[in-house]
Amino acid sequence: xxxxxxxxxxxxxxxxxxxxxxxxxxxxxxxxxxxxxxxxxxxxxxxxxxxxxxxxxxxxxxxxxxxxxxxxxxxxxxxxxxxxxxxxxxxxxxxxxxxxxxxxxxxxxxxxxxxxxxxxxxxxxxxxxxxxxxxxxxxxxxxxxxxxxxxxxxxxxxxxxxxxxxxxxxxxxxxxxxxxxxxxxxxxxxxxxxxxxxxxxxxxxxxxxxxxxxxxxxxxxxxxxxxxxxxxxxxxxxxxxxxxxxxxxxxxxxxxxxxxxxxxxxxxxxxxxxxxxxxxxxxxxxxxxxxxxxxxxxxxxxxxxxxxxxxxxxxxxxxxxxxxxxxxxxxxxxxxxxxxxxxxxxxxxxxxxxxxxxxxxxxxxxxxxxxxxxxxxxxxxxxxxxxxxxxxxxxxxxxxxxxxxxxxxxxxxxxxxxxxxxxxxxxxxxxxxxxxxxxxxxxxxxxxxxxxxxxxxxxxxxxxxxxxxxxxxxxxxxxxxxxxxxxxxxxxxxxxxxxxxxxxxxxxxxxxxxxxxxxxxxxxxxxxxxxxxxxxxxxxxxxxxxxxxxxxxxxxxxxxxxxxxxxxxxxxxxxxxxxxxxxxxxxxxxxxxxxxxxxxxxxxxxxxxxxxxxxxxxxxxxxxxxxxxxxxxxxxxxxxxxxxxxxxxxxxxxxxxxxxxxxxxxxx
Amino acid sequence: xxxxxxxxxxxxxxxxxxxxxxxxxxxxxxxxxxxxxxxxxxxxxxxxxxxxxxxxxxxxxxxxxxxxxxxxxxxxxxxxxxxxxxxxxxxxxxxxxxxxxxxxxxxxxxxxxxxxxxxxxxxxxxxxxxxxxxxxxxxxxxxxxxxxxxxxxxxxxxxxxxxxxxxxxxxxxxxxxxxxxxxxxxxxxxxxxxxxxxxxxxxxxxxxxxxxxxxxxxxxxxxxxxxxxxxxxxxxxxxxxxxxxxxxxxxxx
Numbered sequence: 001x002x003x004x005x006x007x008x009x010x011x012x013x014x015x016x017x018x019x020x021x022x023x024x025x026x027x028x029x030x031x032x033x034x035x036x037x038x039x040x041x042x043x044x045x046x047x048x049x050x051x052x053x054x055x056x057x058x059x060x061x062x063x064x065x066x067x068x069x070x071x072x073x074x075x076x077x078x079x080x081x082x083x084x085x086x087x088x089x090x091x092x093x094x095x096x097x098x099x100x101x102x103x104x105x106x107x108x109x110x111x112x113x114x115x116x117x118x119x120x121x122x123x124x125x126x127x128x129x130x131x132x133x134x135x136x137x138x139x140x141x142x143x144x145x146x147x148x149x150x151x152x153x154x155x156x157x158x159x160x161x162x163x164x165x166x167x168x169x170x171x172x173x174x175x176x177x178x179x180x181x182x183x184x185x186x187x188x189x190x191x192x193x194x195x196x197x198x199x200x201x202x203x204x205x206x207x208x209x210x211x212x213x214x215x216x217x218x219x220x221x222x223x224x225x226x227x228x229x230x231x232x233x234x235x236x237x238x239x240x241x242x243x244x245x246x247x248x249x250x251x252x253x254x255x256x257x258x259x260x261x262x263x264x265x266x267x268x269x270x271x272x273x274x275x276x277x278x279x280x281x282x283x284x285x286x287x288x289x290x291x292x293x294x295x296x297x298x299x300x301x302x303x304x305x306x307x308x309x310x311x312x313x314x315x316x317x318x319x320x321x322x323x324x325x326x327x328x329x330x331x332x333x334x335x336x337x338x339x340x341x342x343x344x345x346x347x348x349x350x351x352x353x354x355x356x357x358x359x360x361x362x363x364x365x366x367x368x369x370x371x372x373x374x375x376x377x378x379x380x381x382x383x384x385x386x387x388x389x390x391x392x393x394x395x396x397x398x399x400x401x402x403x404x405x406x407x408x409x410x411x412x413x414x415x416x417x418x419x420x421x422x423x424x425x426x427x428x429x430x431x432x433x434x435x436x437x438x439x440x441x442x443x444x445x446x447x448x449x450x451x452x453x454x455x456x457x458x459x460x461x462x463x464x465x466x467x468x469x470x471x472x473x474x475x476x477x478x479x480x481x482x483x484x485x486x487x488x489x490x491x492x493x494x495x496x497x498x499x500x501x502x503x504x505x506x507x508x509x510x511x512x513x514x515x516x517x518x519x520x521x522x523x524x525x526x527x528x529x530x531x532x533x534x535x536x537x538x539x540x541x542x543x544x545x546x547x548x549x550x551x552x553x554x555x556x557x558x559x560x561x562x563x564x565x566x567x568x569x570x571x572x573x574x575x576x577x578x579x580x581x582x583x584x585x586x587x588x589x590x591x592x593x594x595x596x597x598x599x600x601x602x603x604x605x606x607x608x609x610x611x612x613x614x615x616x617x618x619x620x621x622x623x624x625x626x627x628x629x630x631x632x633x634x635x636x637x638x639x640x641x642x643x644x645x646x647x648x649x650x651x652x653x654x655x656x657x658x659x660x661x662x663x664x665x666x667x668x
Numbered sequence: 669x670x671x672x673x674x675x676x677x678x679x680x681x682x683x684x685x686x687x688x689x690x691x692x693x694x695x696x697x698x699x700x701x702x703x704x705x706x707x708x709x710x711x712x713x714x715x716x717x718x719x720x721x722x723x724x725x726x727x728x729x730x731x732x733x734x735x736x737x738x739x740x741x742x743x744x745x746x747x748x749x750x751x752x753x754x755x756x757x758x759x760x761x762x763x764x765x766x767x768x769x770x771x772x773x774x775x776x777x778x779x780x781x782x783x784x785x786x787x788x789x790x791x792x793x794x795x796x797x798x799x800x801x802x803x804x805x806x807x808x809x810x811x812x813x814x815x816x817x818x819x820x821x822x823x824x825x826x827x828x829x830x831x832x833x834x835x836x837x838x839x840x841x842x843x844x845x846x847x848x849x850x851x852x853x854x855x856x857x858x859x860x861x862x863x864x865x866x867x868x869x870x871x872x873x874x875x876x877x878x879x880x881x882x883x884x885x886x887x888x889x890x891x892x893x894x895x896x897x898x899x900x901x902x903x904x905x906x907x908x909x910x911x912x913x914x915x916x917x918x919x920x921x
Contacts, residue, residue: 505769509770518740520831522779
């Protein structure tokens with residue numbers, strides 16, 4: 001018994017770390033209705049500021065704690081509500097998740113821009129010295145860090161539970177999430193309550209960040225608090241608790257920690273242990289997401305007064321004068337010609353690499369056009385599919401001697417298989433749960449799938465050679481760029497055909513209403529498997545091109561953070577249309593190129609720009625850039641019409657074309 | 669007349685609430701049946717069971733003599749069961765015409781990916797003609813190219829009705845098609861329902877609070893209250909029934 005407890009005990013503080021994340025997700029969801037993926041980023045921000053105040057400003061620990069956790073964090077949360085979430089109360093859960101992903105990307109990247117980016121080693125701890133052994137329990141040493149984490153976590157969680165259950169403010173918070181309208185009819189100031197809820201949950205995030213700080217060796221913005229494993233465990237515990245029960249989340253997190261440390265002790269070290277332990281939380285997470293009826297009810301719950309809310313603003317209709325179509329078409333053709341000519345002649349060599357990267361990424365981004373833009377499913381694992389394609393092409397070239405172009409197609413097919421598998425696994429779930437499943441898959445690939453020599457090639461990565469077709473060797477960067485352009489054109493054509501065809505219309509119907517689509521005889525499972533497979537395949541081909549461009553790739557190139565960043569980039573330029581994906585790819589590469597001329601402190605500013613764009617997704621689902629373009633085109637059309645009217649031309653409203661997305665996808 | 673839809677002792681409960689309690693009813697081929705009852709009586713729940721959104725806890729559903737229990741919602745639509753929704757389920761960014769076209773193709777299971785990829789998915793003349801017929805029937809012709817997000821509630825109801833009709837159903841489940849419509853629009857809906865019933869021999873199961881409309885459309889009325897069928901018969905007889913008046917109209921006889 002003592003040995004058992006000795007094995008189980010170290011799992012408790014470990015589980016408490018998970019619990020901070022899990023409870024934070026549940027609290028934010030229950031009090032604000034947003035599944036806040038940015039929770040970890042907020043934790044990072046607080047930890048960063050805490051560290052900065054103690055180290056650089058020489059503040060005492062308690063004062064830094066007050067500033068970071070009790071002042072800055074709530075202020076940040078309050079401002080999220082004020083500037084962002086307050087304006088999109090009727091947006092879908094998915095749209096709110098996109099906004100949260102935007103925050104997740106923006107926050108950690110903004111801090112180094114503001115305060116400089118030297119990694120900080122050995123951060124300070126809040127309360128007890130983490131390295132000092134405080135006492136022995138069942139002959140297991142308990143150190144200060146473990147003790148303080150456990151005591152503070154349990155204390156804070158219980159305090160929050162009591163607050164939400166017993167205080168009138170807590171009741172109001174729960175009421176506002178349940179039905180904003182009904183709460184307002186009861187005389188509750190819903191806006192103020194929401195802002196308060198954001199401040200509360202952000203303070204939670206700040207506390208989590210400061211508590212977790214001693215665990216981390218350094219603070220690096222690209223992987224805030226190295227929180228991948230924390231995120232997995234936190235998501236798992238939150239899901240097990242049905243996203244509702246706070247004490248349930250605490251219990252599940254601690255149980256997870258204890259089970260992991262038991263597994264570590266029981267399993268013989270070696271291959272088995274190396275495979276089972278990292279996979280364990282994923283198995284629980286996926287099983288819960290896919291199988292839990294309680295989570296499925298979460299999606300069904302609807303505000304009884306939802307009909308009272310005004311419907312979300314429709315996307316700007318593309319009204320344009322017919323006379324604009326020909327110049328635009330010719331403009332586009334000229335642009336392509338100019339691109340090809342410049343690429344082959346005057347453009348300097350390292351620009352060529354950037355432009356080729358833009359073309360390869362555009363192919364990956366087309367996959368997001370299809371899955372998010374056309375079918376309305378938010379997938380957070382597109383970089384993972386790209387990785388499958390790249391590693392597939394490279395490994396096939398190395399082991400079977402396949403040409404890279406064939407390898408890219410086969411790699412794309414493997415990725416398509418993975419996509420279809422994911423869609424079938426998600427047979428009974430949709431919306432937020434499906435998105436979380438894709439996130440789980442991305443994290444699983446990071447921690448597990450891409451960690452082997454047969455897949456990700458280990459530390460040295462996988463070599464993806466440049467293709468050779470007959471006499472043409474694409475070893476030179478300029479010729480490879482032309483190849484990338486051709487591949488992009490082919491893929492773009494494919495997406496256009498799908499969008500214009502029956503499948504595209506079915507997907508657009510599914511995006512509008514899954515219930516409505518099924519009532520007409522559309523097989524949702526098949527449609528979803530099709531779109532996941534096609535989208536994963538495109539991402540795989542793009543990934544293989546990306547790998548071939550740089551000659552080799554390794555697992556970190558396809559980290560889940562890139563999946564999030566890609567969504568953010570595409571959604572901000574315009575996920576609905578093919579040209580949006582291409583604009584996104586080129587902008588992504590070219591802004592990075594431009595920033596090489598800027599001071600290094602601005603390095604992180606690019607994701608921030610896109611992230612800010614993505615936060616407007618809920619208001620402008622067609623993309624903020626696309627929205628501006630349509631407004632501008634409509635204005636020109638109106639001017640043309642007005643000029644006609646002045647001249648007294650016959651038909652004062654000549655040939656205005658107002659079309660829907662689906663029918664419109666063909667133009668441009 | 670042969671029975672097209674048969675609901676046999678269907679029950680479903682949500683937590684402690686018995687939303688449907690051994691409900692039995694039938695709709696014959698080509699017949700129009702009104703389903704009335706106070707809010708919360710279980711009318712929409714019954715529709716959800718028939719169309720496959722919900723699975724009843726007990727009882728049987730038969731369509732054209734076939735058990736529906738394990739048939740998924742989209743297959744039921746292809747068998748000839750179409751419905752509209754009390755809470756709109758339109759596709760906001762699609763035009764009115766695309767709604768009808770999607771329905772026309774989906775209920776036939778026409779939508780092979782390879783056709784799209786070979787650029788063979790253009791609208792055929794016979795498809796265009798079927799869509800046009802419904803546009804004219806519902807007076808939506810002028811709005812054909814408008815995205816539905818830009819339409820008001822009344823027009824959206826018409827689009828949903830048109831979309832259901834484009835599925836060429838043998839049984840149409842219409843869930844409060846006139847709620848939120850003005851008088852003219854409601855008359856148009858009633859006329860459309862009568863017209864499809866007479867011309868296409870489509871059976872209709874109509875949930876409606878507007879009893880005037882029910883009397884104009886329905887051959888027969890079933891009254892549901894608190895999950896139970898409390899009356900059934902010709903319109904005048906049922907509406908005159910004291911029990912029905914108490915439950916539904918709140919009038920003490």
